Amino acid sequence: MLLLGVDEAGKGPVVGSMFIAGLVIEEDRLFDLAAMGVKDSKRLSPKAREMLARKIRSISADQYILEVPPRVIDELRLAMTMNEIMVRSFSQVVQRLHADRAVLDAADVDAARFAERVKETSKTGMELIAEHKADERHLVVSAASILAKVRRDASLRELEEELGRKIGSGYPSDKDTLEFLSCWVRENRELPPCARHSWTTAQRIKASFI
Numbered sequence: 001m002l003l004l005g006v007d008e009a010g011k012g013p014v015v016g017s018m019f020i021a022g023l024v025i026e027e028d029r030l031f032d033l034a035a036m037g038v039k040d041s042k043r044l045s046p047k048a049r050e051m052l053a054r055k056i057r058s059i060s061a062d063q064y065i066l067e068v069p070p071r072v073i074d075e076l077r078l079a080m081t082m083n084e085i086m087v088r089s090f091s092q093v094v095q096r097l098h099a100d101r102a103v104l105d106a107a108d109v110d111a112a113r114f115a116e117r118v119k120e121t122s123k124t125g126m127e128l129i130a131e132h133k134a135d136e137r138h139l140v141v142s143a144a145s146i147l148a149k150v151r152r153d154a155s156l157r158e159l160e161e162e163l164g165r166k167i168g169s170g171y172p173s174d175k176d177t178l179e180f181l182s183c184w185v186r187e188n189r190e191l192p193p194c195a196r197h198s199w200t201t202a203q204r205i206k207a208s209f210i
Contacts, residue, residue: 001027002061004099004126005140006090008107009041009148011082013170014199015177015192016156017069021148022093024062025140032059033139040135040142041149053150056143064096065151070196077198083108090114091122099126103138105145106130159194167194172201185209 002024010018025033036055037048044052057063068089076085086107094102102124108114115130131137135145160167165183168176181202184192186209195202 001101002099003027003030003140004094004097004102005104005134005138005142005144006093006102007105007135007141007145007148008086008089009145009152010170011086011107012172013177013196014172014201015070015167015170015181015195016152016159017067018073018089019148019152019155020066020068020089020093021144021151022064022066022097023056023060023140023144023147024097024099025060025143029059030139033143038139038142038146040133041145042135044146046153049146049150049153052143052146056146060143062097063147064093065147066093066096067151067155070194073196074198083114087114087117087121090118094118094122094124094126094128102126102128103134103141104128104130105134105141106132163192163194172199178205181205182209 004022004024006022008020010016036052038052041049066089090104106114111130111132115128119128134141156167156170165180166176167180168174170177182205185206191197191202191206
């Protein structure tokens with residue numbers, strides 16, 4: 001039996017893309033994930049996540065990581081809520097992969113509603129469930145969370161190298177991220193392309209300097 005796990009990384013940051021990872025494995029490979037020490041990506045160090053990501057890829061039947069750039073998020077938010085964007089994004093991943101059963105980390109306060117909306121939007125015939133904290137309860141979702149987080153971390157480091165500046169985690173609570181945005185707006189009189197312009201934090205910083 002093939003299992004699909006789907007999770008996201010980067011829903012809340014004010015800087016950088018969001019990534020939704022889907023991972024397909026044979027059900028008997030769950031034992032391999034457990035033996036590797038796979039767990040929710042938030043409970044692992046960056047080094048451990050990178051090591052596990054390589055091992056996870058080596059045993060997966062299939063995988064796909066969707067990147068949703070800041071510009072796309074801003075454009076979509078003109079027409080839909082963030083919850084609707086999450087349904088759309090998870091659906092795109094589900095459409096790309098094939099399994100007998102899919103487990104999603106619910107990106108809605110109502111997990112059952114999220115599952116129904118993704119199933120309807122993706123038009124999948126798979127058995128599909130969504131749970132809150134699925135990345136803690138289902139190893140296949142934990143593994144997907146690791147793939148998503150490793151890709152997001154790499155994208156931020158790529159941005160820092162490209163811009164020659166320290167960005168930090170990209171979250172609104174990060175002082176390095178706020179300093180990066182403030183310095184950029186002060187120097188360029190506009191927000192950087194890697195920022196989510198529709199975020200309140202970004203709008204507040206822009207307003208304080210322009």
